[in-house]
Amino acid sequence: MTNSETMNNSTGSSEAVIKVENVSRWFGNVVSVSDVSFEIKPGITGLLGPNGAGKTTLLRMITGLAAVSDGNITVFGESVRNNSSLYSRIGVMSEHETVYQFMKGRDFVKMMGELRGVHDLDNAVDKAIQLVDLADAAYRPMGTYSRGMRQRMRLAATLVHEPDILLLDEPLNGADPRQRVHFQNLLQSYADQGKTVVLSSHILEEVEQLADTVLLIVNGKLAASGDFHAIRAALNDRPxxxxxxxxxxxxxxxxxxxxxxxxxxxxxxxxxxxxxxxxxxxxxxxxxxxxxxxxxxxxxxxxxxxxxxxxxxxxxxx
Known part of the structure; x- marks a missing residue:
């Protein structure tokens, strides 16, 4: 029996929001993701793996930004590729910073809200910025922010349309300890509302502190899945x-x-x-x-x- 089989663990009785079935993705002769299957339910799921393991490619396929080479992905029971009706229900925060340095934080969040067609936009922007605790810096150019502050304002832009699913790729890069605690509390509060959070990281401690379920990806394959108690138990005999x-x-x-x-x-x-x-x-x-x-x-x-x-x-x- 494989480690993956022994560590499979349900997050509860709720229905799966995201289903990944026998999914592969290749670029020419390079296989980035190979025959991966899993389900994600409401709560916080950690997508854990070393750099280059295929995590970002998986997230891009889940959001519909990249097509699968083989297999199938559904979100809320629907195919996500070229499905604009689903985009309003998904919030995506990529690993790499995508901000204009000259733009004020509030203007950046407002722009993202406009692109999402958010109603009552000003109130939605203020609410999102309050959530990430950056109201005092909202009218400053983002080029004056620390990296951690930019990450939090990017999160506000991801939350402005109140998505049902959050897909976050290495979101804690550059955050100091206080910012990390605030970020973790925010995500936990979001998950407590019945929302779905997928947190990608290459750092064990980040995922262990937050995730109910962990999907471990290595070389484009699902190496193991379950909660951290099961995974830690499997590592007890490892020197x-x-x-x-x-x-x-x-x-x-x-x-x-x-x-x-x-x-x-x-x-x-x-x-x-x-x-x-x-x-x-x-x-x-x-x-x-x-x-x-x-x-x-x-x-x-x-x-x-x-x-x-x-x-x-x-x-x-x-």
């Missing part, structure tokens, strides 16, 4: 390499090698320690204690292979 820098590497290595959670400890030529562990939580707890007992000062601890590429590689091979 992790952790680098530890200290002022007395050999003393610390001698202490660490006695832990049952440690498979191996190597002291590198430069004096750094590389620890192989299948229980990083235990290592996090025991490392400070053992360092204190050995009178060793730890300067830095960092994972060497907790990247999405290595996680996905493990999932595909499993």
């Amino acid at each position: 992790y390499h952790v680098r530890v820098v200290s002022d007395s590497p050999r003393d610390l290595a001698a202490a660490l090698v006695k832990l049952e959670s440690i498979d191996a400890v190597n002291v590198e030529a430069d004096g750094e320690i590389v620890v192989l562990s299948r229980n990083v939580r235990d290592l996090q707890i025991e490392l400070p204690r053992l360092a204190k007992l050995a009178d060793v000062r730890v300067r830095r601890v960092e994972p060497l292979d907790d990247s999405l590429e290595s996680v996905f590689g493990y999932l595909v091979e499993g």
